[in-house]
Amino acid sequence: MNSLGEFLHMGGYGLYVWGAYGLSAAILIWNAIVPTQREKSLLRELAARSNGRSGP
């Protein structure tokens, strides 16, 4: 596996190998981002709610 071109070419199966890895990366990253964003917005909403009413 010497040259980059060959590496990308993957012995003719480049489309499938990179397709599989690209899809996996996309799903795993998206699946990691969505809940963290949701938690941030939940905490922000909590903070807003408690500051808004300044007390329990």
Next chain:
Amino acid sequence: MSVASAFMAVLRRDLLLGLRHRVEIINPLVFYILIASLFPFAVGSDRSTLGIIGPAVIWVCALLAATLSLDRIFHADFEDGSLEQLFLARQPLVLLTSAKVLAHWLLCGLPLIPAALALNALYQLPVTSLWPMLTTLLLGTPVFSLTGAALAALTVGLRGGGVLLALLILPLYIPVLIFAVGAVGNAMNGLSIAGELYFLAALLVLALTLMPLAAAAALRIRLG
């Protein structure tokens, strides 16, 4: 003695209600025969293709017709408050759900069998397929009612319950479908079908032991 009388009370009541509402029993049967007879219009009527797809169509449509009628096991009782009274009866809930499942099988499962045998003729299947079709349906339709009851209990009273029930139940019917249609197909090719029938019987025994418990647990959750 009161255990048996409670079981019989629920069974008799459901059968009585079913027979007084004959339309609710006839409709799934008409639906079954109707969709099963749609396929020849799609694939043509020459005997060889019908012979190949016949058992599969008859079985898949039986499965769909059974799924269509599952909702009525608990839905009416859930709506009018009878389910609460069954829950509060002295007898264990598992016994009463078993009675309701038996009533559903007698009203909606068993009638599918003569209809399926009639469809055998419609698809010009050889006589050798009659007996396997009968035994596989006799073993398979109770599994529809048993597994169906557990999941009908889980989705009783939910919005869009019908489609949700079908979405939950159909994957669980796949093993029954595989072995039943496999049995009928092998029988038509003259092979022995003991293995498939044993497996179907095993699935039936498993459903008999587990599904009434699951249905009772699901009802307890839905009522809670």
Next chain:
Amino acid sequence: MPNIPPTCKLELRALQCSRNDALLFNDLSCVLQTGETLYVRGANGSGKSSLLRMLAGLAQPDAGDVRWCGTDTRALGSDYAAVLQYVGHQNGIKLDLTAQENLAFYQALNGGPDAAALITALERTGLASCAALPARRLSAGQRRRLALARLLLWHAPLWLLDEPLTSLDDDGRALFRGLMQRHTTGGGIIVMATHEADIGANGPHRELVLQ
């Protein structure tokens, strides 16, 4: 008429209930002796029905427990079902069965057929004339009476009634108050969710108001 030991009582101990993550009530305790009636009042959605369903065992409390004669009702299981009768918002009546068939079903379900008790139950709720009519053709008030007739099929000391008087006409209400009176003087206990103001007329009674 198996009468219950006089020491028997219904205890609510620090009950807590929430619905869809919103707290309905908590730390709710009360003790009811034989012959007593508890009226549960409160606005719609304040948890009256949830409390009654909890007492009947239909729903589980978040915290606390319910005791009958000293033992937890969940541990009693079918013994508790034998002493209890519950009438909810829905009547539990099958419209395709006749009034008589409906009651006969519940008798067969909980003991055994008893034609005499069935006839007297219908008479005492004023439904003797329409025993053979399908429930579909009864009015809402008559169907409610049919649900209340179920209470008379066998002697259950504990009555849990969720707004039993809805859709009853005036003499229906008077008739049912008489039945409640007979039940409590006979040593029964009643827990009743109600809106009526003037209900607290007869017998020793307590009130519980849910916010």
Next chain:
Amino acid sequence: MLESLYKYAAPQNFYQLSRRLTPWLAGAAALLLLAGLAGALWFAPPDYQQGESFRIIYVHVPSAWMSLFVYVVLAAAGITGLVWKVKVADALARASAPIGAAFTFLALATGSLWGKPMWGAWWVWDARLTSELILLFLYVGYIALQGAIEDRRMAARAGAVLAVIGLINIPIIHYSVEWWSTLHQGPTVTRFDAPAIHISMLIPLLIMALGFKLYYAANVLVRMRCELLEAERNSAWVRQLGS
């Protein structure tokens, strides 16, 4: 030991614990996945028969393993929540479902991307892939049931019953599909698993599998925190979090 473990069954303690654990798990998962990736794409030799396209196994097989593993965790958490009324277990079950569904979809997608160059078709009715497809239906059913019930606690308990029924059916479905595929397809060798795999190929596979597990652990903790924040909206410890 059990008492200290039981302490974390309370949502509040679990929330703090999960906040502390997540960065470590996520970091370890990232490292392992990178190492596995390097091994899979670079160091591992191509397959003598399938050539480079065999490298898809390093993503396909771990996600297939994970899809089943997560369903078992989901069913076990469901039972714990149902029997012992542990709120955190309910949250674990609800949070695991979307991740399990994602892994199942990933296994199917990479399976078809692998099938195309090898057998010339995007979908192959291979026993393993077909069982994976049915598992996806079970996940979708579970998520649909969760969506159909408003009350959070009832949804979790109904989901637990469904997950148990599903779990009992998984081996039955797997066996039936195996029997079915030999009946119709004949014993063509569809090399989706890794029979006699050389050690240099096995190491990246195990690294990727471990990386996927840690990724699941980190991700499920974050999703569980969201579930707990929503479920315990009115309780005191959540309000304090806001101020």
